Amino acid sequence: MQVAGAGGSPRVAIMTDETGWHTARLKQALAARGCEGRCVDLADCRIDTTWAWHGLVIPGYGRSLPDAVIVRGIAGGSFEQVTLRLGILHALRELGIPVYNDARAIERSVDKGMTSWLLHRAGIATPPTWVTESVPHAQRAVMREGAAGRALVLKPLFGSQGKGLQRVGAVDDTFRALPRLAPYRHVAYLQRFVPPPATPDPAAAHGFDWRVLVVGGHAVAAMRRFGSGWVHNIAQGARCEAAQVPLAVAALAVRAAAALGLDYAGVDLVPCTAAPEQAMVLEVNGVAAWRGLQSVTQCDIAGLLIDDLLGRKLSTQPQLAAGHAVPGGAA
Incomplete structure (x- = not known):
């Protein structure tokens, strides 16, 4: 599937703080559909209201903007740094540039x-959950659930890949108290542990x-x-x-x-x-990784993502990437 972009082939920015297998697959899928894919680090983007009518600088696009954006990764940083990076994505959406997934959805x-x-x-359907800064409230939830014979999973509020997970409450016939919350940035995210169904299969x-x-x-x-x-x-x-x-x-x-x-x-x-x-x-x-999933499925996941972006998002968007003026704006 191919759509007409400003000045020829659609130009898609792949927002990522590191290049590798995922970005290579996305660029290949874009090229196969007549599009240009370019990796851009959000940390290198900036707001500059003197630069162009739209007020953004996206490296590799001069005074114009990409026709669409795929968010592959957002680097961690200070609260201010992450706010700015998400702000760039918010601004692109406000300018009518499809952002896939957009900042609002990523924040959620x-x-x-x-x-x-x-x-x-x-x-x-999702397990009962408690999220609080209050240590006493978190401790009471752990004690109440533990007394009922249930375990809770303590997770970092912002985290991925299974890092920092531990069980508290009733775990293996013992009671595990809530640990110090400093490693969790002083927020307790507690989700009721769902025991696995009984199975005769030792592998499961x-x-x-x-x-x-x-x-x-x-x-x-x-x-x-x-x-x-x-x-x-x-x-x-x-x-x-x-x-x-x-x-x-x-x-x-x-x-x-x-x-x-x-x-x-x-x-x-x-x-x-x-x-x-x-x-x-x-x-x-x-901002899901799919390398493991790709290893066990025949479908081209990168291709599915690009087809969805082009067919559902980009083909109906006004082309602003060439620096065209908008009502009330200066080219």
Whole structure:
């Protein structure tokens, strides 16, 4: 699929703080569809109201703008640095440039507390969750759940790849108290642990989770992840296998992505202990990696992402990238 961009081939900026396998796949998919893909670090972008009518400087695009933006990664930094980087994405959206996923959706998905709240608000099955700065309130939640024989998972509010996860409450017939919250930046995000369903398969003794990739409102690929322990992230050593998820699980993943307003998302779900054919949503990833999933599926994931961007986002957008004036603006 090809769309007409300003001055010829559509130019797509891939916002990333590091280049590698994912960016190479995206650039290949763009080239195969007659588009130009360029990697840009958001840290190198800036606001400059003297530069051009639109007030932004995007390296590699002179005084113009890209026709579309794919967000592949946003580097960590100070609160001010991250605010500026997200502000660039907000500004691009305000200028009519399709941003995939846009800053609003990314802000919702990187904040696990907001993700849980939005899922709950939308009536989507997700484990009970407590998010607080109050140590006494967090301790009471741990003690109350522990007294009922349940464990909670303590997670960093902003985090990925299974880093920093630990169980508290009733864990392996012992009580584990809430640890110091300084390593968690003084915020307790506590999610009720969902025990794995009983199974005779020793390879699945620790259970599994599903990663479902949702693109443009459709579940396009899925896998099951098995860990040597209760954490099932590939970055923590889990193995993955292709999976045909139940229709109800796929539909739940699609609803979760829609609840956060995401164009594409990696949705993590676990089977319900009482009803393994059903699931609960654990997390929704708005800047999802897909290398593990690509290794077990035949579909071209990068191609699916680019086709969705071009067909659903870019083809209907006014072309502003060449520096055309807008009403009230100066070229």
